[in-house]
Amino acid sequence: QVQLVESGGGLVQPGGSLRLSCVASGTMFSMNDMGWYRQAPGKERELVAATNGGSPTYADFVKGRFTISRDNAKNTVYLQMNSLKPEDTATYFCYASGGIPRINYWGKGTLVTVSS
Numbered sequence: 001q002v003q004l005v006e007s008g009g010g011l012v013q014p015g016g017s018l019r020l021s022c023v024a025s026g027t028m029f030s031m032n033d034m035g036w037y038r039q040a041p042g043k044e045r046e047l048v049a050a051t052n053g054g055s056p057t058y059a060d061f062v063k064g065r066f067t068i069s070r071d072n073a074k075n076t077v078y079l080q081m082n083s084l085k086p087e088d089t090a091t092y093f094c095y096a097s098g099g100i101p102r103i104n105y106w107g108k109g110t111l112v113t114v115s116s
Contacts, residue, residue, distance in 0.1 A: 002026040002105040004094045009110030016114070017082045022094030022107055024075040031105070032098040034070060034077040038090035038112075048092065049079060061087075084114045 008020040020036070035050030049058045049068035056068045067080040077094060094107040 002031060002096055004096060004105055004107035006092065006094045006107045006110040009092060009112045011113045011115065012084055013116055014084060014086055014114055016084050017080070018084065018112060020079040020081065020092055020094075020110060020112075022077045022079075024077075024096055024105075031096040034094070034096045035068060036077075036079050036092055036094055038088075038092045039109075040087075040090040043090075045093070051077070081112070084112075086114045086116075088112060089114050 003025045004022055006020060006022050008018055010018065012018050033050060033052045036048040037045050038048050039045040047059055048062055049056060049066055051068050051070055058066060065081065065083045068077065069080070070077045079092070081088065089112060091109040091111050093109045096105045097103065
C-alpha cells in the first residue's frame, strides 16, 4: 500500500552536508510517524530521527547536526545532515508507521559515505 524511496546519499567529506529525501507513494492517511534509521556495516540498525507531527526526536549522536522535516503535501520527509563525521557512514533507511494495528513500511535505503 505504501512505498518509500530514499535519495540524496553519496560521498561527502567530513564536515560536509547532505540532504536525504524520502518520497512516499500510496495511501499515507494512517502513517502518522515517519523518520530515519541507519545501519553501518557490522552494526545494528539505529534510530536517527523521527517525527509524528509534533516535536521531532533525535538520537544523541546527531543532535545539533541533523534536522528532520516533513512536507505532507508532497508525502516527503527530509533529513538535513550537517557537520558530517566518518562515523555517520551508513545506509540510511526511511520508515513510515501508523494505523491500528500498527503497520511499518521501509525504504530500501540510501548509502551515505563520509570520508576524506
